[in-house]
Amino acid sequence: MLMSKMSYKVGLVFSTLLLITANGFAETAQLAHAPAVPAPITRTEPATVVVNFEAKEFVGDLSEGKKYKFWSFNGTVPGPMPRVRVGDTVEFHLKNPKENTQPHNIDIHAVNGPGGGASVSTAAPGEEKVFQFKAMAPGLYIYHCAAGAIVDHISNGMHGLILVEPAKGLPKVDKEFYVFQSEFFTKPSSDAGVLELSMEKGLAEHSDYVVFNGQGGALMGDKVLKAKVGDKVRIYFGNIGPNSASSFHVIGEIFDNVYVEGSIGGAINHNVQTVLVPSAGSTIVEFKIDYPGNYILVDHSIFRVAKGAIGMITAEGKADDRIIKSLNKEPLDPKAAH
Known part of the structure; x- marks a missing residue:
């Protein structure tokens, strides 16, 4: 995962907190930076969940010592993954600091409604925009910036995933x-x-x-x-x-x-x-x-x-020759992918 110097150095950046919004009590969404994933949701009822994103433009490492002018959400490419539950009301905050050079917004593919939230989240540098949507269908959804020509915002790094869990959660894995x-x-x-x-x-x-x-x-x-x-x-x-x-x-x-x-x-x-x-x-x-x-x-x-x-x-872990073994003079090297 690409991360700006101002970003948190840990995967999980927000734990579940109780706070007061314009709509009463809500919890702050769990967010995780790739490759980390937020913990499964344990509550059994829908809630109002606040998601806080900030557009960040920065120069970072791309590949083999090459630097690139990235645009991002929360200083990472991809942006962080929020984990919510079907039926949740999501209150989404997008802040665009005045130091940025571009307007930014967000189109969330989990949103039912024109523009996926883009039309109500476009923030000029120095602005913050807030909108609310209902998480109506469980699934793993793309989000991306859709401001301006769209292609430059997507190509420069403003994209990520949001997980909408089903009501009974997903099967447990390790x-x-x-x-x-x-x-x-x-x-x-x-x-x-x-x-x-x-x-x-x-x-x-x-x-x-x-x-x-x-x-x-x-x-x-x-x-x-x-x-x-x-x-x-x-x-x-x-x-x-x-x-x-x-x-x-x-x-x-x-x-x-x-x-x-x-x-x-x-x-x-x-x-x-x-x-x-x-x-x-x-x-x-x-x-x-x-x-x-x-x-x-x-x-x-x-x-x-x-x-x-x-x-x-x-x-x-322990090797099991019943799964795979070499019949040659040379033994199987589990560290060799090819």
């Missing part, structure tokens, strides 16, 4: 992760060593980078996702594009359950190898870790791996 794919189309900016959006490359659909969680290597090295043998893993996966669909695959795993297109309460596919996720779409995949070692996350439109669409889950 690990939950937030993974988000995005493309970047770049050219040198007027600032030495800093890249910015190339509209020409975007229109031609020629991406320079395709990354998970906002930057190359965000899920590699000391940032790999960690699990244990026997863990049930759930990945909330989003793809903003802005142009290309993602062929999401975990090398060495078969998805036990796939919530098709991020729908909760709709079709669940089983025993799936690769999931096609459209631009501005999502999916939820679940699988069990049966063997220790490294499991590589990729967009299986495989040339995109060279552009940055790669991550890793490292699983610790």
Whole structure:
């Protein structure tokens, strides 16, 4: 996950608090920065939930030492994940600090109503806008900025996921992760060593980078996702594009359950190898870790791996030769993905 220096350095940035709003008592939404996910909701009744977002424009790391002029929500790319419950009334606050150069807003795909909230949330630098919506359908939804030409706000990093839980919650798992794919189309900016959006490359659909969680290597090295043998893993996966669909695959795993297109309460596919996720779409995949070692996350439109669409889950635990074993002189190396 890409994070600005002013952002919190921990995954969970708000715990559940009781506060007073114009509508009476409410709770502050749980937010988590990728790859972290907010804890499951334990209450059994709908509530009024306050979500606080702030637009932040900053220069940050993109890939292999390259800097980029990002626009973001709360200083991270992707933006944080709010977790709410179906039936909740969501009071959404968007602050645009005066230091920013652009107006910003938010289109939340979980909103039923014209513009998804964009028309009532457009804030000029120095303004804050507030609107309210009902979380009417459970699912995993994209949100993104839709101000101005839209494409520059999306391409520069203003996107993320919101989870609307069903009334009885989701089945319990051992690990939950937030993974988000995005493309970047770049050219040198007027600032030495800093890249910015190339509209020409975007229109031609020629991406320079395709990354998970906002930057190359965000899920590699000391940032790999960690699990244990026997863990049930759930990945909330989003793809903003802005142009290309993602062929999401975990090398060495078969998805036990796939919530098709991020729908909760709709079709669940089983025993799936690769999931096609459209631009501005999502999916939820679940699988069990049966063997220790490294499991590589990729967009299986495989040339995109060279552009940055790669991550890793490292699983610790006891090996079971009934799952897989080498019949050669050389033993199986669980740390070797290929």
